[in-house]
Amino acid sequence: MPVHPLPIRVFHWLNAFAMTCMATSGWAIYNASPLFGFTFPAWATLGGWLGGAVAWHFAAMWLLAGNGLFYLAYGLASGHFRRRFLPLSPSGIMTDLLAALKFRLPHEAGTYNAVQRLLYILVLLLGVLAVASGLAIWKPVQLWWLSAAFGDFATARYVHFLAMAGIVGFVAVHLILVVLVPRSLLPMLTGRHSSSHEVSS
Structure with a gap:
């Protein structure tokens, strides 16, 4: 058995891409209306402007949510969660x-x-x-x-x-x-x- 089966590796790298897009576009959205006394540098944000950041955020959100649901289904059906987390x-x-x-x-x-x-x-x-x-x-x-x-x-x-x-x-x-x-x-x-x-x- 492989250390990480192919489905887990696919979920992992899709999640890494989606999370990077979500975080960096989210920082751009945050900068438009900060909650705290700081903002994120422009080079660390994605989207270029508020509308672009929102578009990236929602696009990545659908990828992240879909990937998460498939990961959850696989983890429960295959016993991955039980073997790795318990x-x-x-x-x-x-x-x-x-x-x-x-x-x-x-x-x-x-x-x-x-x-x-x-x-x-x-x-x-x-x-x-x-x-x-x-x-x-x-x-x-x-x-x-x-x-x-x-x-x-x-x-x-x-x-x-x-x-x-x-x-x-x-x-x-x-x-x-x-x-x-x-x-x-x-x-x-x-x-x-x-x-x-x-x-x-």
Whole structure:
């Protein structure tokens, strides 16, 4: 069995493209009406102007949502979620977290430790929260009940921004780990490791 089956690799790279478009176009939309006392530099944004950023954001949103639904269906039907994300317990998380802080966390190719399982579950939940809050912002009148679930339109904007910030933070850590352990990139390209075990921090 490959470390990462072909469907998982396809979902991963489509998601990477869609998330990059969503984040950078979202930053351009944010700059038009900032929530906090800062804006994003123009070179880090996508769309060129507000209308272009909105068009990119919605186009990427459909790709991300469709890809997410197929990933969810595959993960449940194939047992991928059960194999990769479970079991998960507070004691297991603390044990692996302490081992990681001491740079003594063993890693078996294709197997997630408890900290990784927790982070992947959290980022999936953040994805759901980002989609829900995004829909509440997009259609606040038609989906008034969804906007009301977040309190109001303004609160939904804050929730959407913070959910996306959490996802971007996860991606940033993910990329840093890839740079530190470049061998981890190979399985997501070919599906297989050059060796069956490796040790990383």
